[in-house]
Amino acid sequence: MITRRFLLATPVLVLAPAAEAAEPALDALLARHVVPHRDGVNRVRYATWKAAPADLAALEAWIAQAAARRPSTLPRDESFAFWANLYNALTLKVVLEAYPVRSIRDIRSTGVPFDPKGWFGPWRTRLVTVEGRRLSLDDIEHEVMRPTFRDPLVHYAVNCASIGCPNLPPRAWRAATLAADLAAAADAYVNHPRGATVLPDGSLRVASIYTWFREDFGGTEAGVVAHLRRHAAPALAARLRPDARIAEDAYDWGLNDAVASTG
Incomplete structure (x- = not known):
C-alpha cells in the first residue's frame, strides 16, 4: 500500500522548464x-x-x-x-x-x-x-x-x-495546459457515442467507467448525469435530461x- 505521505509531501519550488524538459x-x-x-x-x-x-x-x-x-x-x-x-x-x-x-x-x-x-x-x-x-x-x-x-x-x-x-x-x-487539455478530453469522450448515448426512450447507455468508478463522478446516478451534462455539447445537452436514467453501460476492450x- 502506498501511503499518502509519499504522495503528498510538502511541495518545493521546481522550475517548470526543467521538470518538463x-x-x-x-x-x-x-x-x-x-x-x-x-x-x-x-x-x-x-x-x-x-x-x-x-x-x-x-x-x-x-x-x-x-x-x-x-x-x-x-x-x-x-x-x-x-x-x-x-x-x-x-x-x-x-x-x-x-x-x-x-x-x-x-x-x-x-x-x-x-x-x-x-x-x-x-x-x-x-x-x-x-x-x-x-x-x-x-x-x-x-x-x-x-x-x-x-x-x-x-x-x-x-x-x-x-x-x-x-x-x-x-x-x-x-x-501549463493541463486544465484546458483535460476539459477538452472530457468533452470529446462524453460527446462520443462510446461515452454517452441517449436511447429512444430518453434513458442512457454510458461507458462502463461511469459505473465502475461512480464514486468519482458524484457517487450516484444523478451525479454521473450531472457530470455528463457539464461536458455535453449543445446537441447532446438538448436530449440529456437532468433526471435521465442510466439503462446500461458498455465498454469495448x-x-x-x-x-x-x-x-
Whole structure:
C-alpha cells in the first residue's frame, strides 16, 4: 500500500522548464505513432512502433528518466501530468512487448498471488520504481492518482489501450495546459457515442467507467448525469435530461490498434 505521505509531501519550488524538459521526447513518439481515426477514436501504430528499435529504445529511455524524478516535490498540475504520462508510457510499453494482441486483457499480470478466477490484463504487474516504491499500473491509477487528486478528470488522462477508453492524446500532458487539455478530453469522450448515448426512450447507455468508478463522478446516478451534462455539447445537452436514467453501460476492450482500423 502506498501511503499518502509519499504522495503528498510538502511541495518545493521546481522550475517548470526543467521538470518538463523530457516531454518533447515523449511528444515525438506520440506524434509519430498515435493517429486519429475518422470514428473519433485515436489509434496507435503498434506494428510500426514495434518494428522501430530506435523508438522502442526511446520509450524505454523516457520511462527510465521519468522514474528517476521525484513527483512528491512537484506542484499539483505538474505531478498530475507526470503520473498520467508515466501511466500511458508504461501501458504502451506493455502492449508493445506483447504485440500482436487483440486486447490488453489478453496480457496477464505477473508476480502477483494466484487468483482462481484468473486475472485478465497487466494492471497488477509491478513495472516501475518511483521514489523507492515499486508500482503497477493499478497502483498508479488507484493508489496514486485517484486518491491524491480526487478529480474525475483522472479518467480522461490515463489510457488503457482500448477502443472504449478516452483517447490517448498525440502529445504528452503538461502542467501549463493541463486544465484546458483535460476539459477538452472530457468533452470529446462524453460527446462520443462510446461515452454517452441517449436511447429512444430518453434513458442512457454510458461507458462502463461511469459505473465502475461512480464514486468519482458524484457517487450516484444523478451525479454521473450531472457530470455528463457539464461536458455535453449543445446537441447532446438538448436530449440529456437532468433526471435521465442510466439503462446500461458498455465498454469495448478491443485494442486501439491502427492496423485493426480502416479509413
